[in-house]
Amino acid sequence: xxxxxxxxNKDEPIYMQIEKHIxxxxxxxxxxxxxxxxxTREVSKFLNVSRNSVISAYEKLESEGIIITKKGxxxxxSIECKNEFYEYNIDYSSIINTYANTLRDFDIIKxxxxxxxxxxxxxxxSPESDLFNLDDFKRSLLDAWTYEESNLLNYGYAKGxxxxxxxxxxxxxxxxxxxxxxxILITNGFTEAFDIVISSLTNPGDIILCEKPTHNTALKIMxxxxxxxxxxxxxxxxxxxxxxxxxxxxxxxxxxxxxPSYNNPTGIVTKxxxxxxxxxxxxxxxxxxxxxxxxxxxxxxxxPIDPIASLTGEGNGVIYIGSLSKVLxxxxxxxxxxxxxxxxDILESVKRGKTIHSSFLDQSAFYYYLKSGAxxxxxxxxxxxxxxxxxLVMDMVNKYIPYEYVTGEGGLHIFIKxxxxxxxxxxxxxxxxxxxIFMPGDIFYEDDxxxxxxxxxxxRVKDEDIKKGIKIIGDNIKLIxxxxxxxxx
Amino acid sequence: xxxxxxxxNKDEPIYMQIEKHIxxxxxxxxxxxxxxxxxTREVSKFLNVSRNSVISAYEKLESEGIIITKKGxxxxxSIECKNEFYEYNIDYSSIINTYANTLRDFDIIKxxxxxxxxxxxxxxxSPESDLFNLDDFKRSLLDAWTYEESNLLNYGYAKGxxxxxxxxxxxxxxxxxxxxxxxILITNGFTEAFDIVISSLTNPGDIILCEKPTHNTALKIMxxxxxxxxxxxxxxxxxxxxxxxxxxxxxxxxxxxxxPSYNNPTGIVTKxxxxxxxxxxxxxxxxxxxxxxxxxxxxxxxxPIDPIASLTGEGNGVIYIGSLSKVLxxxxxxxxxxxxxxxxDILESVKRGKTIHSSFLDQSAFYYYLKSGAxxxxxxxxxxxxxxxxxLVMDMVNKYIPYEYVTGEGGLHIFIKxxxxxxxxxxxxxxxxxxxIFMPGDIFYEDDxxxxxxxxxxxRVKDEDIKKGIKIIGDNIKLIxxxxxxxxx
Numbered sequence: 001x002x003x004x005x006x007x008x009n010k011d012e013p014i015y016m017q018i019e020k021h022i023x024x025x026x027x028x029x030x031x032x033x034x035x036x037x038x039x040t041r042e043v044s045k046f047l048n049v050s051r052n053s054v055i056s057a058y059e060k061l062e063s064e065g066i067i068i069t070k071k072g073x074x075x076x077x078s079i080e081c082k083n084e085f086y087e088y089n090i091d092y093s094s095i096i097n098t099y100a101n102t103l104r105d106f107d108i109i110k111x112x113x114x115x116x117x118x119x120x121x122x123x124x125x126s127p128e129s130d131l132f133n134l135d136d137f138k139r140s141l142l143d144a145w146t147y148e149e150s151n152l153l154n155y156g157y158a159k160g161x162x163x164x165x166x167x168x169x170x171x172x173x174x175x176x177x178x179x180x181x182x183x184i185l186i187t188n189g190f191t192e193a194f195d196i197v198i199s200s201l202t203n204p205g206d207i208i209l210c211e212k213p214t215h216n217t218a219l220k221i222m223x224x225x226x227x228x229x230x231x232x233x234x235x236x237x238x239x240x241x242x243x244x245x246x247x248x249x250x251x252x253x254x255x256x257x258x259x260p261s262y263n264n265p266t267g268i269v270t271k272x273x274x275x276x277x278x279x280x281x282x283x284x285x286x287x288x289x290x291x292x293x294x295x296x297x298x299x300x301x302x303x304p305i306d307p308i309a310s311l312t313g314e315g316n317g318v319i320y321i322g323s324l325s326k327v328l329x330x331x332x333x334x335x336x337x338x339x340x341x342x343x344x345d346i347l348e349s350v351k352r353g354k355t356i357h358s359s360f361l362d363q364s365a366f367y368y369y370l371k372s373g374a375x376x377x378x379x380x381x382x383x384x385x386x387x388x389x390x391x392l393v394m395d396m397v398n399k400y401i402p403y404e405y406v407t408g409e410g411g412l413h414i415f416i417k418x419x420x421x422x423x424x425x426x427x428x429x430x431x432x433x434x435x436x437i438f439m440p441g442d443i444f445y446e447d448d449x450x451x452x453x454x455x456x457x458x459x460r461v462k463d464e465d466i467k468k469g470i471k472i473i474g475d476n477i478k479l480i481x482x483x484x485x486x487x488x489x
Numbered sequence: 490x491x492x493x494x495x496x497x498n499k500d501e502p503i504y505m506q507i508e509k510h511i512x513x514x515x516x517x518x519x520x521x522x523x524x525x526x527x528x529t530r531e532v533s534k535f536l537n538v539s540r541n542s543v544i545s546a547y548e549k550l551e552s553e554g555i556i557i558t559k560k561g562x563x564x565x566x567s568i569e570c571k572n573e574f575y576e577y578n579i580d581y582s583s584i585i586n587t588y589a590n591t592l593r594d595f596d597i598i599k600x601x602x603x604x605x606x607x608x609x610x611x612x613x614x615s616p617e618s619d620l621f622n623l624d625d626f627k628r629s630l631l632d633a634w635t636y637e638e639s640n641l642l643n644y645g646y647a648k649g650x651x652x653x654x655x656x657x658x659x660x661x662x663x664x665x666x667x668x669x670x671x672x673i674l675i676t677n678g679f680t681e682a683f684d685i686v687i688s689s690l691t692n693p694g695d696i697i698l699c700e701k702p703t704h705n706t707a708l709k710i711m712x713x714x715x716x717x718x719x720x721x722x723x724x725x726x727x728x729x730x731x732x733x734x735x736x737x738x739x740x741x742x743x744x745x746x747x748x749p750s751y752n753n754p755t756g757i758v759t760k761x762x763x764x765x766x767x768x769x770x771x772x773x774x775x776x777x778x779x780x781x782x783x784x785x786x787x788x789x790x791x792x793p794i795d796p797i798a799s800l801t802g803e804g805n806g807v808i809y810i811g812s813l814s815k816v817l818x819x820x821x822x823x824x825x826x827x828x829x830x831x832x833x834d835i836l837e838s839v840k841r842g843k844t845i846h847s848s849f850l851d852q853s854a855f856y857y858y859l860k861s862g863a864x865x866x867x868x869x870x871x872x873x874x875x876x877x878x879x880x881l882v883m884d885m886v887n888k889y890i891p892y893e894y895v896t897g898e899g900g901l902h903i904f905i906k907x908x909x910x911x912x913x914x915x916x917x918x919x920x921x922x923x924x925x926i927f928m929p930g931d932i933f934y935e936d937d938x939x940x941x942x943x944x945x946x947x948x949r950v951k952d953e954d955i956k957k958g959i960k961i962i963g964d965n966i967k968l969i970x971x972x973x974x975x976x977x978x
Contacts, residue, residue: 087804088772092690092832095743100689103842104835109647129639137642138634141850145627150618153626153818158598188677188844195843200589201581221842254584283577313516315576329642331849343581346593353592353710354684355677359848360820361630 001038002031003046014049018057023066026077027086037067037075099224106220108443113432120469122438125264125413125457126330131382136374137329137365143372144364152361158352159344160186160336161363167370168322168336176310177320183344185351188358189333190292190323192351194218197290197319197337198225200350206254209247211239213415213444213453215264215292218257227254229446234263236407238270241277248285256282256289260308261296265444265455266415267408272305279311279318286317293322295411297379298386309338316340325366327382327412328375332362386412386459392466393458400474402481412459415441417452422480424454430476436469490527491519492535503538507546512555515566516575526556526564588713595709597932602921609958611927614753614902614946615819620871625863626818626854632861633853641850647841648833649675649825650852656859657811657825665799666809672833674840677847678822679781679812681840683707686779686808686826687714689839695743698736700728702904702933702942704753704781707746716743718935723752725896727759730766737774745771745778749797750785754933754944755904756897761794768800768807775806782811784900786868787875798827805829814855816871816901817864821851875901878947881955886945889963891970893941901948904930906941911969913943919965925958 006021008014025031037043040058044051058075061067068078096104104110115121144152159165165184172179187193194217202208204226210218212231222229230247233240238260247253258278260270270278282289291308309320316339323335337347351357369375393414397406401416408414418424424440431437441453458466495510497503514520526532529547533540547564550556557567585593593599604610633641648654654673661668676682683706691697693715699707701720711718719736722729727749736742747767749759759767771778780797798809805828812824826836840846858864882903886895890905897903907913913929920926930942947955 086768086772086800087802088775088806089804090775090777090806090829092777092805092829092835095690096832096835097689097692100835100839104838107838107841109841110838126644129643132639132642134638134642141630141634145630149623150621151820153621153623153820154618155615155819188847191842192844200586201584203586217842224842279575283575286577286579288579288581311575313576315578316581317577317579330644331640331642331846333845333848340579340581343585346581346585346589349593349596349599350589352596352598353680353706353713355681355844356822358677359822359851361851361854362848365850 001046003038003043006047008047008049014047014053015056015060018043018047018049018054019060022057022061026066026079031077033077033080035077037077039074098226102224103220106216106223106443108216112439112443113428113437115437116435119435119437120461120465120472122436122456122458122461122469124460125411125455126460127327127382127412128385128460131378131385132329133374133378133381136372136378137369140367140369140372140374141365143368144361147368148360148364152364156357156360156363158185158348158357160184160358161360161367163371164334164363164367165336167367168338171322172309172320172338175304176306177338178310178313180314181316181341182338183341185337185344185347186358186363187335187337187351188355189325189330189335190294190321191217191221191335192333192355192358193321193323193335193337194221194290194292196347196350196354197321198222198227200347202227202254207251208255208257209244209251209253209287210257211259211263212446213263213265213441213450214257215259215294216443218292219444219446222257231446231448234266234268236268238268238274239278241274241281244278244281248281248287252285253287256287257292258289258308259292259294261292261305262294262298262411264294265413265439265441265453267411267413269305269409275305275308276311279308283317288316289318291318291320293320295327297324298327298383298411316343319343324370324375328378329366332366334358334362334366389458389461389463389466390414392463393456393470396467396470397456400471402474402477413455413457415453415455417441417450418477420477420481420484421452422477422484423451425451427454427473427476427480430479431473434472434476436472438473490535492527492532495536497536497538503542504545504549507532507536507538507543508549511546511550515555515568520566522566522569524566526566528563587715591713592709595705595712595932597705601928601932602917602926604926605924608924608926609950609954609961611925611945611947611950611958613949614900614944615948616816616871616901617874617949620867620874621818622863622867622870625861625867626858629856629858629861629863630854632857633850636857637849637853641853645846645849645852647674647837647846649673649847650849650856652860653823653852653856654825656856657827660811661798661809661827664793665795666827667799667802669803670805670830671827672830674826674833674836675847675852676824676826676840677844678814678819678824679783679810680706680710680824681822681844681847682810682812682824682826683710683779683781685836685839685843686810687711687716689836691716691743696740697744697746698733698740698742698776699746700748700752700755701935702752702754702930702939703746704748704783705932707781708933708935711746720935720937723755723757725757727757727763728767730763730770733767733770737770737776741774742776745776746781747778747797748781748783750781750794751783751787751900753783754902754928754930756900756902758794758898764794764797765800768797772806777805778807780807780809782809784816786813787816787872787900805832808832813859813864817867818855821855823847823851823855875948878950878952878955879903881952882945882947882959885956885959889960891963891966902944902946904942904944906930906939907966909966909970909973910941911966911973912940914940916943916962916965916969919968920962923961923965925961927962 040054309318319339439455442449529543798807808828893906928944931938
């Protein structure tokens with residue numbers, strides 16, 4: 001009942017109050033065009049006012065063309081919702097700037113073929129949640145709560161939760177990184193860490209040098225800030241040194257962005273000697289390195305290799321970005337930036353300007369989880385699990401995929417370059433119809449894209465699906481090759 | 490013992506391994522210049538190798554000038570840490586861009602006088618953590634865990650946790666906001682929400698129109714993106730309409746940024762009629778409004794007023810930013826952007842490029858907390874508590890502070906303009922010596938700063954400290970006025 005929100009007051013004529021109430025109802029959308037009003041009798045009874053007042057109001061509105069009475073049927077609103085007085089519309093698409101448009105254009109969740117239920121998906125490189133040691137985490141969450149309580153709910157510090165910062169310092173030390181004149185800033189995962197570094201230290205047009213191929217999220221972020229990206233080819237040991245030196249000589253890059261521990265998408269682990277040579281070249285040209293410690297914990301096929309940050313001693317040439325959450329709990333969104341103390345001090349202000357601070361509840365729970373030793377137990381467990389998956393994937397790939405090369409020796413994915421010049425997007429279209437998806441390789445290249453490449457993430461794929469899925473990919477490669485050969489005949 | 494990390498292998502001459510180990514130690518900083526090496530005898534015993542091998546290694550290093558043996562004293566490293574081969578230093582201060590420098594320059598945590606233990610602080614506008622209903626929150630946290638478990642730890646969705654999004658939709662509806670063609674994006678609090686909107690929809694040089702004074706974090710973010718800020722004077726009903734119309738006519742602002750529900754710092758609540766007039770002026774000029782719903786839940790001195798977003802019907806002219814966490818749990822960092830569906834779709838991609846998504850653990854716990862009714866109970870409780878604090882503050886201010894005006898009628902702070910032209914920073918310097926701090930008003934002005942203003946936040950100040958602290962402020966005002974008058978004599 002439209003009149004249930006009307007409280008008649010004694011200061012104004014009743015008919016005016018009724019009239020105003022109806023107009024308000026039209027304005028705020030409660031009374032749409034053609035909606036029926038209660039009869040004057042009903043209103044008078046409901047509001048406990050004289051029927052004449054209601055009739056006066058209705059007559060006035062009718063004379064203004066706002067309502068219409070159809071004899072024997074009732075009284076109706078006769079105008080379009082008067083919201084037009086209030087509504088206005090902005091064409092935001094014309095306002096959206098280049099930054100946002102770039103992030104939209106390269107938002108693979110929107111641009112890539114979507115996973116549908118029942119599909120076999122090699123698209124994701126997320127860890128398998130069934131392996132999460134949930135009881136351990138719940139205990140850590142309760143520990144965090146017990147020790148911190150309301151501290152977790154009031155404002156925290158932009159730099160992060162101190163015990164976790166201290167933990168990450170120890171973590172860096174264990175990797176033989178010199179922590180003198182270094183500091184740590186906790187972020188919402190790698191993405192925010194990289195966004196903070198890039199948005200603070202670059203200007204549009206700056207050149208960033210990175211591996212070819214490289215992490216698509218990093219590419220996306222760099223592009224959104226208008227940076228020029230130059231990719232340097234890799235072999236199985238890491239970046240090609242001759243090409244790297246050429247590029248360093250020719251252009252003056254602002255930064256190098258490297259994923260030596262486990263390149264995404266190729267899974268190539270840059271070898272110790274190569275790390276040194278790469279590092280020395282950057283040093284020679286005084287170009288700082290942003291080192292992405294991606295998945296270094298998941299290396300299961302060789303012994304751990306110290307990060308490039310360990311080579312810089314008390315120097316500040318390397319900014320290291322860490323993120324345990326990628327192998328552990330990606331949903332927790334916890335990462336960190338390790339680097340020059342004065343630099344971190346400024347990045348702390350940037351962090352405060354972007355998100356104030358990361359969740360202290362999450363940071364504290366994560367800290368108690370790490371401290372309890374649960375992370376080490378978890379790693380031991382999953383390394384074996386993923387290693388077996390990896391071996392199975394390689395078996396199947398060797399059996400069904402005619403590749404030029406396959407890379408990846410740890411972690412949760414491999415990268416394949418096909419022998420034939422098959423566009424992996426065409427291959428994906430076919431596989432999609434058979435319920436199989438993977439990540440086409442082109443998104444990892446800035447230009448000069450290697451179109452016959454793709455990434456196979458296997459962390460969350462069941463063994464039988466690995467067998468089935470890779471066979472389907474292989475079958476479709478055969479199909480494309482044959483139809484291609486036929487056309488040549 | 491430097492040799493404890495050396496594992497002798499059988500493939501290389503032992504003396505070479507020892508030599509290399511010492512050089513490595515120098516390179517990685519373990520062996521600094523003048524540090525003493527163990528004697529050849531000790532090394533031979535420790536490594537279980539022939540003493541001759543050790544002597545050979547030491548002799549070779551000595552011939553190269555790397556170590557030196559001082560007879561009867563021992564053997565020492567004789568060169569500067571060879572890290573110079575490895576170290577390099579970047580002068581990041583020369584690389585930091587304008588964006589980061591601005592965020593640093595306006596980072597009040599670094600620029601304002603710091604709180605020291607034992608002080609009476611009117612600086613913060615945070616809620617009192619003693620009022621948090623911690624048991625309710627713990628229950629919600631456990632509920633979230635029980636219902637979601639590993640879902641909370643694997644990747645979530647950039648848009649947010651769906652039940653929480655749905656909850657916020659209902660919340661908007663209750664405020665009579667039309668949700669047709671609208672969508673919601675969950676963010677890490679107001680700060681990220683505002684950063685997402687501003688970084689996506691503006692370009693350097695764009696004009697933003699806002700209240701005078703206004704939220705310093707918003708000012709900081711707008712400045713960091715190179716925006717031009719025009720502030721419009723307020724009276725106790727809200728923005729001045731004549732000045733607003735003038736500015737709208739003269740410049741073409743890209744956006745208006747308004748805090749109608751409870752302006753920070755003044756605490757002015759824009760009245761219903763004024764909201765309409767302001768809204769209509771923006772509408773007339775087709776300028777979209779960013780509405781900051783700051784602390785609208787804490788209004789305790791008048792009945793709730795619908796947000797400006799409720800005036801726009803199915804139109805998309807208003808982008809509303811909400812953040813319950815400001816009155817509740819600031820540490821949780823949960824806010825939301827409500828606006829045009831297509832716009833939110835793009836902002837979702839921007840969110841993904843900045844922080845992927847907000848913590849699902851926090852979102853889910855917060856959802857169960859809201860759903861349980863605990864928030865409503867909490868509000869009822871704190872409204873009364875803060876109202877009493879507010880009345881006490883006003884009593885004291887009336888007694889001790891010679892003001893031109895005081896504003897604020899709800900929430901956790903008031904704003905004072907002094908009668909005399911006393912610079913509140915000088916006042917703060919004096920008060921600081923007496924152990925009292927507050928927030929000088931200048932940080933809330935872009936230019937034409939009102940220097941004799943300051944903000945008094947009282948949410949976390951004990952009653953006796955309110956009495957003591959405001960008296961101290963009053964005493965110091967008297968002191969300044971007297972010394973000023975003396976100089977005039």
